[in-house]
Amino acid sequence: MLLGDFVLDRGVCVHSGSAVDALGRLGVTAHATRSTLTRMVHRGLLHRQRDGRRMYYGLTPRAAALLHDGRARIWETGAVNENWDGTWTLLCFSLPEAWQRQRHDLRSRLAWSGFGPLQGGLWLAPGEVAAQDIVEELGLSAHARVFHARAADLTDIGAMVREAYDLTALAARYQSFLSRWEGPPPLSDPLAARLTLIAEWHDAIRRDPRLPVEHLPPEWPAHRAQSLFRTLEKSYLPPARAIAADLLDLRFGHGIDEA
Structure with a gap:
């Protein structure tokens, strides 16, 4: 940070x-x-x-490039998806059994990009995600297929989201962030506080797929956590910059x- x-x-x-x-x-x-x-x-x-x-x-x-990606996730994309257009990106893959490293690398990249496993080798993510870039970078284009689609009326999207994503673990990261940063500041040094705040917020959101809010449980904690982060980040910025200078x-x- x-x-x-x-x-x-x-x-x-x-x-x-x-x-x-x-x-x-x-x-x-x-x-x-x-x-x-x-x-x-x-x-x-x-x-x-x-x-x-x-x-x-x-x-x-x-x-x-890595830091720009992190910056975009923290300050531009955010943790709350209130403008979902109803589309999904689907990626299906089949890799040889011996390709354990390639399978691990692909799953890690998919999870980082907001995908969740729906069944077998079928993963999905909300919105249009550049999944083709992922498989090309890993050299797996011949073993994967990418689609963009909308769910039919008979599909229970809420149930699908709960099946593909561990909502309990996602919510727990935001609750942990709130528990640490709500109330008295955990650190008195403004530079240390700002760097720690940003690092812990990035850790909270880095594996968040930004699921559409209409398909998440009521009182989803990302709303309150993001508001708290932005308030604290602004308050720490001037004194942290002065110390850093x-x-x-x-x-x-x-x-x-x-x-």
């Missing part, structure tokens, strides 16, 4: 020491922060550049990886 908040789209790199200082306010150790930065470099998510004796870390295009050592980056 630190990189998404203060590095993304700014063309800058952050000094490792100031990243250690910032995350230390959340209780993250220096060793853990430096180890994470190194792992992200090895995974192609960060590049390094040296300025004298200081090492700076910047986002690679791959990391920027003093704390973070940023340099314009050129994307050269240094040893």
